[in-house]
Amino acid sequence: xxxxxEIGVGSARQYYPDMSEVLRxxxxxxxxxxxxVNELDRWREAGQIATLWWRDDDAANADVRLDRLVSIAADVxxxxxxxxxxxxxxxxxxxxxxxxxxxxxxxxxxxxxWCHMNHAxxxxxxxxxxxxxxxxxxxxxxxxxxxxxxxxxxRALPVLAPPWNRLDPSFLSLLADCGLTGISRVKPxxxxxxxxxxxxxNVHVDLVSWAGDRGFIGEAAALGGIVRxxxxxxxxxxxxxxxxxxxxxxxxxxxxxEIFLRxxxxxxxxxxxxxxxxxxxxxxxxxxxxx
Ligand SMILES: [Zn+2]
Numbered sequence: 645x646x647x648x649x650e651i652g653v654g655s656a657r658q659y660y661p662d663m664s665e666v667l668r669x670x671x672x673x674x675x676x677x678x679x680x681v682n683e684l685d686r687w688r689e690a691g692q693i694a695t696l697w698w699r700d701d702d703a704a705n706a707d708v709r710l711d712r713l714v715s716i717a718a719d720v721x722x723x724x725x726x727x728x729x730x731x732x733x734x735x736x737x738x739x740x741x742x743x744x745x746x747x748x749x750x751x752x753x754x755x756x757x758w759c760h761m762n763h764a765x766x767x768x769x770x771x772x773x774x775x776x777x778x779x780x781x782x783x784x785x786x787x788x789x790x791x792x793x794x795x796x797x798x799r800a801l802p803v804l805a806p807p808w809n810r811l812d813p814s815f816l817s818l819l820a821d822c823g824l825t826g827i828s829r830v831k832p833x834x835x836x837x838x839x840x841x842x843x844x845x846n847v848h849v850d851l852v853s854w855a856g857d858r859g860f861i862g863e864a865a866a867l868g869g870i871v872r873x874x875x876x877x878x879x880x881x882x883x884x885x886x887x888x889x890x891x892x893x894x895x896x897x898x899x900x901x902e903i904f905l906r907x908x909x910x911x912x913x914x915x916x917x918x919x920x921x922x923x924x925x926x927x928x929x930x931x932x933x934x935x
Pocket of ligand 1: 701702756760807808
């Protein structure tokens with residue numbers, strides 16, 4: 645019998661089998677809705693809350709596509725990665741009073757680089773690739789922070805979501821100089837703080853098939869990614885405290901993705917063990933900096 649892993653759950657204790665028994669090599673990364681519900685049921689039985697968060701990239705304008713996303717999310721908070729140089733001043737007014745409601749939308753703003761320009765010479769696009777001048781990087785990031793704070797005030801958190809999820813590691817130590825306290829990239833983080841003063845919280849399931857037709861990756865693949873990450877957290881195969889992040893791009897979002905998101909919102913918002921976190925809860929250090 646393989647070793648069990650012990651997780652403290654309040655006053656109770658739950659024992660899980662070793663991860664290798666559950667997540668075998670070559671396991672398909674697809675799942676169904678019932679698998680998501682079953683996984684959330686496991687969290688509930690363990691007395692734990694499965695935290696989720698939603699990052700949407702490339703925002704600049706309060707257009708009809710963003711409004712559709714906000715409508716689909718309803719009361720689920722969105723962490724909106726805004727391109728500072730392209731941000732329309734009217735976006736701030738929209739986020740305060742979206743068309744669907746008189747209530748402010750539960751939307752926090754993250755910094756999506758500066759102008760979403762590719763500075764990489766090779767095939768891997770990046771606004772902050774290796775070899776770029778540190779002075780230029782600091783200049784871009786500081787300008788982005790200043791513009792977002794000016795447009796969005798307290799809604800803007802000092803958190804960088806770099807375009808294409810790429811920032812050369814040599815630049816991580818520069819973020820604090822630009823007033824940033826957090827970073828969000830893709831895939832499970834290695835450590836919560838890659839450099840002192842910077843908290844990393846990533847996204848784990850990108851709903852867009854970038855290698856394909858830029859449409860939806862498909863229900864089975866999307867659910868597979870979510871269930872796999874939740875299960876790995878529950879079994880402490882990886883950092884269980886990093887909330888499971890969903891990534892959308894409202895500018896290229898197709899109808900299939902919207903149908904999936906509506907059902908994901910419905911399923912998770914009616915399950916006692918699932919909780920969506922707003923940007924301030926995902927990056928509490930960033931909020932403390934603002935206070
Ligand atoms: Zn982008």
